[in-house]
Amino acid sequence: MSYRPSDIVLKKYADVLVNFALGGGKGIKKGEVVRVSASESAKPLFIAVCNAIVDAGGHVLSNYAPDDEQGDKRRAESFTRYFYEHAQPHQITFFPGKFLKGLADQIDHSIFILADADPHALKGIDPTKIMQRGVTLKPFKDWLNKKEWNGKFTWTIAMYGTPAMAEEAGLSEKVYWKQIVKACFLDQKNPIAKWKHVYRDIEKYRSRLNKLSPKIDRLHAKGPDMDLLIKLGEKRAWHAGSGRNIPSFEIFTSPDWRGTNGWIRFNQPLYRYSNKVTGIQLWFKDGRVIKSSAKTNEKLLKQMIATKGADKIGEYSLTDSRHSRITKFMAETLFDENMGGPFGNTHLALGMSYRDTYAGDVSRLTDKEAARLGFNDSSVHTDIISTTRRTVTAHLKDGSKKVIYKNGKFVL
Numbered sequence: 001m002s003y004r005p006s007d008i009v010l011k012k013y014a015d016v017l018v019n020f021a022l023g024g025g026k027g028i029k030k031g032e033v034v035r036v037s038a039s040e041s042a043k044p045l046f047i048a049v050c051n052a053i054v055d056a057g058g059h060v061l062s063n064y065a066p067d068d069e070q071g072d073k074r075r076a077e078s079f080t081r082y083f084y085e086h087a088q089p090h091q092i093t094f095f096p097g098k099f100l101k102g103l104a105d106q107i108d109h110s111i112f113i114l115a116d117a118d119p120h121a122l123k124g125i126d127p128t129k130i131m132q133r134g135v136t137l138k139p140f141k142d143w144l145n146k147k148e149w150n151g152k153f154t155w156t157i158a159m160y161g162t163p164a165m166a167e168e169a170g171l172s173e174k175v176y177w178k179q180i181v182k183a184c185f186l187d188q189k190n191p192i193a194k195w196k197h198v199y200r201d202i203e204k205y206r207s208r209l210n211k212l213s214p215k216i217d218r219l220h221a222k223g224p225d226m227d228l229l230i231k232l233g234e235k236r237a238w239h240a241g242s243g244r245n246i247p248s249f250e251i252f253t254s255p256d257w258r259g260t261n262g263w264i265r266f267n268q269p270l271y272r273y274s275n276k277v278t279g280i281q282l283w284f285k286d287g288r289v290i291k292s293s294a295k296t297n298e299k300l301l302k303q304m305i306a307t308k309g310a311d312k313i314g315e316y317s318l319t320d321s322r323h324s325r326i327t328k329f330m331a332e333t334l335f336d337e338n339m340g341g342p343f344g345n346t347h348l349a350l351g352m353s354y355r356d357t358y359a360g361d362v363s364r365l366t367d368k369e370a371a372r373l374g375f376n377d378s379s380v381h382t383d384i385i386s387t388t389r390r391t392v393t394a395h396l397k398d399g400s401k402k403v404i405y406k407n408g409k410f411v412l
Contacts (some may be wrong), residue, residue, distance in 0.1 A: 002163045003173035004044060006182070008336040009049050012186045014048035016246060018056055020192045021156035022109045024242050025199070030057030032108040037063040042115035042160035049111055050321065061107060067117035084125045084133075092129055104143040108153060114334060115160040119168050122274035127300055129305050130273050131380070141277070149362040150354065158184075158246045159334055169331040181248040182325040183335060198249070198323055199241040205320065205410040206251050209238040210403070213359070216394045218259060219316070219404075221346065223390035225267060228284070230316055231259020233374045238360040249338045250296040251410075252317035254353035256374030258287040260313045264348070268385035269330070269338055270301075277301050280384055282350075287374075288311055289350070305350065309378025315349035317383075318392065321408035333383050344408035346392075347385040351378035 005013075018034070019027035028034060033052050050060045069076040083091075087135070118379040147153040159165075159180060166176035181187050185194040219230045233256025239250040261284045270277040279295030291313040296300045305311050317337070324340030336346045353375040356362045370377075392405035404412045 002013055003161075003177055005177055007048075009181060010044055010048040011052075011184050012191050013045060013184060014052040016184060016186070016191050016195065017049055017111055017156055017158055018052040018058075019156075020195055021244075021246050022111070022154050024154055025196070026082075028053065028056050028058045028109055029236050031059070031362075033059045033061060033106055034109040034111060035061040035063055035103070036111045037065075037191045038113035038114070038160070039067045039115050039117065040064050040065050041117045041162045042113040045113055045115075045158070045160045048394070049113070058109075064400060067115075068116040068121040070299045071191075077142075081122055081125065084122065085128050087129070092132050095136050095139065097139070098138040101143065104140060104147065105192075109156040110144075110153075112157045112331065113160050114157065116165050116332075117162055117163050118274075119271065119331065120166055120274045126271065126306050127275070127303050131304070135308070140182060141379075143357070146363075147273055147341045149365075151363075154244075156244060156246055159332060165331060171328060175328070176330070176376075179326060179328050179335070181328060183338070183404055184362055187323075201248065202240045203325055204253065204319070205412070206238050206240045208412050209251065209404065209411075210359075212230060212394060213237065213253075215395045215398070218395045220393045220395060221264070221390050222393070223388055225388045226262070226264040228259070228262040228264045230313070231256045231374075233259070235359040235373060237357050239354070245254075245334060245338075247324070247326070247335070247338050249340075250317040250319045252315055252357070254315050254352070254355070254357045255313060257312040257314070257353070257376045258364065258374050260284040264383045264386065266386045267388050268345075269331075270382070270384050271311045271331065272300065272304060272382065274373050282384075303381060304380070307351070307378065307380050309376055310351045310380050310382065312350065312376045312378075313348055314353040314378065314381055315347075315383070316350045316377045317347050317349075318410070319344045319346075320410050333385070337385050339385070340408075341387050342408055343387055343389045344405075345385055346390060347372055347379050347382045347383050351380040351382055352376060360375040368391070380389050 020133040028170040068080045072345040161176045167175045185191040188194045216232045221228045238253045265281040275297050281293045283291040326339045339345045394402045
């Protein structure tokens with residue numbers, strides 16, 4: 001029988017997601033509509049979240065689905081796998097616009113619970129089909145993004161550990177869940193109060209970065225696994241927390257993609273489309289990936305980079321080791337991109353930029369102006385992670401330099 005967290009832990013977890021993560025740290029309001037997405041493996045947390053929404057006076061729109069499992073000849077395979085194996089081109093590119101536009105207009109918030117019954121459920125599926133489906137559904141994401149930029153939509157992503165996820169990480173279910181509990185402060189008497197305390201400390205460094213940003217020309221990240229120059233760009237702000245992703249300890253921005261030069265190697269694996277890509281190394285010139293390699297699944301990496309806009313940087317992020325309680329590899333980007341450890345972590349994303357890192361009123365930022373400022377647009381956003389030692393130096397416009405991050409900690 002698989003491990004199940006206690007009702008107390010589940011109630012605390014749901015409370016954090018509904019009454020803190022949504023609403024930019026303030027929770028939902030009476031009468032607001034929340035779409036809750038989960039698979040059957042996450043049923044205990046799904047129920048706790050739905051109950052918490054009802055208790056807060058909100059409305060639940062359920063998006064509850066069967067688990068995706070690879071299956072075998074003796075039993076039915078998942079619908080998702082069957083779809084990609086048998087769907088014709090017109091089915092892959094079908095966009096239910098009326099339905100999704102109505103959904104985007106209706107919901108005020110979204111909670112997505114990650115829970116993989118089989119991390120390799122889609123292994124062997126042609127990844128170009130999955131990528132094409134992502135391109136097809138991009139308008140739905142665009143509608144939600146614009147709604148978010150106007151302050152009318154918030155979202156969060158959380159994780160419910162499964163036996164298969166724990167096995168993928170090389171941990172027992174109990175140890176895997178212990179990491180979830182610690183990372184989300186569910187072992188605290190009042191997790192929401194603890195989250196607010198931690199975010200106040202993170203905010204100190206974010207504010208200092210934003211004060212420095214107008215003076216920064218570029219960032220230089222250097223260490224055994226990287227020598228990378230990143231142009232910050234005009235009118236850039238750094239973001240952190242705000243409930244997007246639980247847990248989240250990173251401070252991030254979306255730089256001007258055109259000014260990325262150098263190389264970076266990632267010591268953490270990338271999980272994409274039920275495949276594990278390891279030993280990734282990227283070389284950039286004038287903002288584009290000009291060369292890429294991987295120890296495993298290199299073909300998939302190259303196919304992914306070939307997606308429109310996926311050869312450009314969309315995000316640069318740093319996590320301070322003093323904030324994160326995650327100490328083990330979890331085989332899930334949500335946690336691994338927030339790992340603490342001796343050197344914290346850095347991750348960059350290939351693909352879509354976060355336009356809300358614009359230092360101004362993002363609701364008034366046009367597509368044309370966003371392109372002029374070097375914000376990248378794509379149907380994908382792929383985070384790749386390194387936890388090795390690095391020093392990040394800001395090269396200022398007056399010719400001086402300032403170290404902002406060293407040995408896993410912000411130092412400004």
